[in-house]
Amino acid sequence: MGRWRDGRGTLLVHGDGDRVATVPLEIATSYRARTKGLLGRDGLDGAILLSPANGIHTFRMRMAIDVAYLDRRLNVIAVRTMPPGRLGRPRLRSRHVLETEAGAMAGWGLRTGARVTVEVE
Numbered sequence: 001m002g003r004w005r006d007g008r009g010t011l012l013v014h015g016d017g018d019r020v021a022t023v024p025l026e027i028a029t030s031y032r033a034r035t036k037g038l039l040g041r042d043g044l045d046g047a048i049l050l051s052p053a054n055g056i057h058t059f060r061m062r063m064a065i066d067v068a069y070l071d072r073r074l075n076v077i078a079v080r081t082m083p084p085g086r087l088g089r090p091r092l093r094s095r096h097v098l099e100t101e102a103g104a105m106a107g108w109g110l111r112t113g114a115r116v117t118v119e120v121e
Helices: 031-036 104-108
Strands: 007-014 020-028 047-050 065-070 076-082 096-101 115-120
Touching: 007 047, 020 031, 020 104, 020 115, 065 104, 096 104
Parallel strands: 020 047
Antiparallel strands: 007 020, 007 115, 047 096, 065 076, 065 096
């Protein structure tokens, strides 16, 4: 948990029972990488982790996105789908934010109360 660097990895979503979804992950920890996020993209294979982060916006985005707010133990405290041009409400307990294409998180079993882990390449 905690101290990552910009780069790539794998997101493991621990769902119901023994189900674990494996998702390609981009990790954005520098100010520049977090600020760029998904801006200017038409799609994403997997997800992007912004850390540290407790809120996001979708201004200048080309697509609707799923957003998951994670606490310091990587438990999902909220999941939202946001269209372009919106300002997300900051979550006080959030330390990290996951973003992906709208609809993807449901397919992974990522919902409020789920737990994720990050494996760095």
